[in-house]
Amino acid sequence: MKKNFLNLGKQPLANSFLSSNTKKNLSKEFFYNLRVAFDTDSYLVSVAKPVNPKLQYTDKYAHRASESITMRNAFSKIAKKLDNRFDPKIVMEIGSNDGVFIRNFNKRKIIAVEPCKNLADLTKQKYKTYPNFWTISLAKKIFLNSKKADIIFSANTISHIPDLAQTFDAINLSLSANGVLVIEDPSLLSVVKNNSYDQFYDEHVYVFSAIAISNVVKNSNLRLFDTEKIDTHGGSMRYYICKNNAKYKKTKNLIKIINEEKKANLNKFKTYEKFSKRVISSKYKLLKILKKIKKKNKKIISYGATYKSSTVFNYCNIGKKYIQYVTDTTINKQGKFTPGKHIPIISPDVGMNDTVDYAFLGAWNFKKEILKKEKKFIKRGGKFITHVPYPRIISK
Numbered sequence: 001m002k003k004n005f006l007n008l009g010k011q012p013l014a015n016s017f018l019s020s021n022t023k024k025n026l027s028k029e030f031f032y033n034l035r036v037a038f039d040t041d042s043y044l045v046s047v048a049k050p051v052n053p054k055l056q057y058t059d060k061y062a063h064r065a066s067e068s069i070t071m072r073n074a075f076s077k078i079a080k081k082l083d084n085r086f087d088p089k090i091v092m093e094i095g096s097n098d099g100v101f102i103r104n105f106n107k108r109k110i111i112a113v114e115p116c117k118n119l120a121d122l123t124k125q126k127y128k129t130y131p132n133f134w135t136i137s138l139a140k141k142i143f144l145n146s147k148k149a150d151i152i153f154s155a156n157t158i159s160h161i162p163d164l165a166q167t168f169d170a171i172n173l174s175l176s177a178n179g180v181l182v183i184e185d186p187s188l189l190s191v192v193k194n195n196s197y198d199q200f201y202d203e204h205v206y207v208f209s210a211i212a213i214s215n216v217v218k219n220s221n222l223r224l225f226d227t228e229k230i231d232t233h234g235g236s237m238r239y240y241i242c243k244n245n246a247k248y249k250k251t252k253n254l255i256k257i258i259n260e261e262k263k264a265n266l267n268k269f270k271t272y273e274k275f276s277k278r279v280i281s282s283k284y285k286l287l288k289i290l291k292k293i294k295k296k297n298k299k300i301i302s303y304g305a306t307y308k309s310s311t312v313f314n315y316c317n318i319g320k321k322y323i324q325y326v327t328d329t330t331i332n333k334q335g336k337f338t339p340g341k342h343i344p345i346i347s348p349d350v351g352m353n354d355t356v357d358y359a360f361l362g363a364w365n366f367k368k369e370i371l372k373k374e375k376k377f378i379k380r381g382g383k384f385i386t387h388v389p390y391p392r393i394i395s396k
């Protein structure tokens with residue numbers, strides 16, 4: 001049974017940046033109610049009423065996975081690791097974005113699936129790319145008369161697909177006998193520990209735990225045999241999944257992580273009720289900090305036009321009154337306006353100038369990379385603000 005535990009209010013699509021802030025354009029903006037639920041049978045945590053994916057993954061999809069050095073390095077590292085551990089002949093990626101993972105492989109090995117046409121266009125010249133949503137019929141089309149995949153990789157994508165049963169059935173159909181599905185998604189354990197409620201937004205239909213994943217894949221005759229904690233996206237998990245009859249044994253690391261999740265009571269509803277209370281308190285603490293700074297007439301901007309900051313700004317009602325503009329390195333976000341709160345987005349080359357006193361870390365998951373890059377800002381007394389794991393001004 002699904003039980004709601006968190007209400008993040010009226011939210012826009014977090015990756016739908018507005019090209020103009022005219023009244024006419026704003027009146028067409030799509031909003032939905034973001035409520036988060038816990039399933040007392042499978043222990044899955046999900047958005048209570050997911051948005052139709054056709055509204056989200058369009059030919060205007062803005063997110064480019066290769067925008068950050070951290071992500072480029074992480075994908076190159078995992079590509080090498082999978083090559084060494086499994087020696088795959090055929091590698092498929094579901095949600096290949098701008099090709100940041102597949103570019104580490106020989107093109108003959110690769111099949112890419114990417115429903116956003118603008119992104120599929122970026123990889124189709126070099127790699128076999130299907131500009132489609134991942135479904136049973138696509139799996140049949142790709143694999144009915146050709147060799148099955150030895151590795152199916154999918155980072156930050158499976159958690160975006162509402163129909164998990166079809167997704168995993170289609171994966172079972174596409175894997176070779178000892179093929180391995182490797183998925184990476186934000187970790188529920190990290191979300192609960194870091195109070196990072198901004199991991200919930202329209203595209204994160206699910207925030208997985210190892211406990212929930214191992215339950216859900218069973219329905220498609222698959223099993224979870226290994227898990228790794230990874231740093232990306234503010235604390236993620238990598239899951240290794242195979243067919244029931246494949247040769248892999250359950251690893252010690254998987255047992256350890258499941259025990260850790262049980263110790264944190266991720267399989268109990270009361271954990272989420274407490275989490276929800278902490279989220280409300282985080283909202284008021286962050287607003288208090290911003291109000292105090294504004295009273296002193298200081299300039300606050302936001303760093304990184306992220307999906308996370310979209311959830312935070314819309315939930316906490318933080319708009320232009322507090323945040324003058326947002327900086328982002330992604331060219332096609334620049335010149336646009338943030339979803340819901342319509343804060344202008346500009347290039348950091350222009351925006352990170354000497355007039356900025358405070359920068360809210362919208363991209364807090366890249367804190368290390370950003371603090372390294374912004375030494376000059378910090379040296380001249382500029383300060384970052386974060387809400388993770390609790391709202392505060394970062395003093396160094």
Ligand code: TMP
Nearest residue numbers: 067068304306307327328329330363366
């Ligand atoms: P993500 O958290 O959704 O992956 O998006 C990160 C966003 O932050 C992306 O639009 C790029 C932007 N960004 C910057 O503007 N500057 C930076 O230094 C980093 C690391 C990211």
